[in-house]
Amino acid sequence: MHPVQLAGGLLAALEGRGVAADRIDDVVLGTVTAVGEQGGVLARAAVHAAGLPDRVPGMQVNRYCASGLEAVTTAAGRIAAGFDDLIVAGGVESMSRVPLGADGGPYATDATILKPWSLIPQGVSADAIASKDGFSREDVDAYALQSQQRAAAAWEEGRFERSIVPVSTPDGVPLLDRDEHLRPGTTAEALAGLAPAFEVFGKSGFDAVVRREHPEIRTLRHVHTAGNSSGIVDGAGLVVVGSAAAAESLGLAPRARVVASTSIGSDPTLMLTGPVAATERVLARAGLRQDDIDLFEINEAFASVVLHWLRETGVDPERTNVSGGAIAMGHPLGATGAMLIGTALDELERRDQQRALVTLCVGGGMASAMVIERV
Secondary structure, eight states: OOHHHHHHHHHHHSGGGTOOGGGOOEEEEEOSSOSGGGOSOHHHHHHHHHTOOTTOOEEEEOBTBTHHHHHHHHHHHHHHTTSOSEEEEEEEEETTTSOTTTTOOHHHHOHHHHHHHTOOOHHHHHHHHHHHHTOOHHHHHHHHHHHHHHHHHHHHTTTTTTTOOOEEOTTOOEEESSOSSOOTTOOHHHHHTSOOSSHHHIIIIIHHHHHHHOTTOOSOOOOOOSSSBOOOOEEEEEEEEEOHHHHHHHTOOOOEEEEEEEEEEOOSSSGGGHHHHHHHHHHHHHTOOGGGOSEEEEOOSBHHHHHHHHHHHOOOGGGBSBTBOHHHHOOOTTTHHHHHHHHHHHHHHHHTOOEEEEEEEETTTEEEEEEEEEO
């Protein structure tokens, strides 16, 4: 399915949910690999594909894995400033049609950038975090198994039904109504049989970069595999962001508000540790403590990312990624941030709880976080 059609299908579904197309001020989409079929301003193409009025513009944003969250932050800021009333924000990524890294760029291709900044492939960074923290292969596999089990239970219980929009061809032929990446039959034995995915990169010289920058990591163990890392998938997600006045005029009941949002830079070698600092900063900006948050969604880029965050924050694992995550369901880069907002909000409503915190690690040594609150 072309990424324009993935995003356009969601935009077309908005009117059936009470969002009048002629009231949309903008469409802001995150797309990480914006070349080829995802090149140009895909959001504007999706507006045409959805049959929205010509007056609706489109904008693209890119903060790597947090692009979907950044799109929502951008929309919320513009509405809070009074510049707009109603923006549809989120993201789309077709990683099957436009492979990760297809856009090139200095991080991927220029040694004069990589070496001085000590940037390494994310999988090697995940392995370095596991080695530094002492997480074994059994530890990361156990987390992956839990993600699969929680996601399978969530799908079985219909927790995602309110937010899932089936994928159909442009002429209405149904193609998909359930995530394909799920493997509910996963076992610890099956996970243990998978080969390390990033050892080849480490041996090519990046293990040496880790040891140079972090000499405390004496032995770097490559523990991440296809089974305990996020899935490479296609997907799209949207969040409708509007002012109270816009909601009232459309007869829509607001579900939540953005309390605070932030992004930070972090160690470019251990680049996936940023969600710890992002969590602390967004809570401070919101004037809240961890105990004020009912649910946490941290993107499962790799198992060690979540395990590190849990260790450093001390958050109860039973309040974290309670419906599984990207290890089980996949990580369509530009869309994931918006998807996690929807997942968190649906679960807050199901449990009749109040606040959730969403955070994602970001390539190049960054992280983003947002706190939402039911209204």
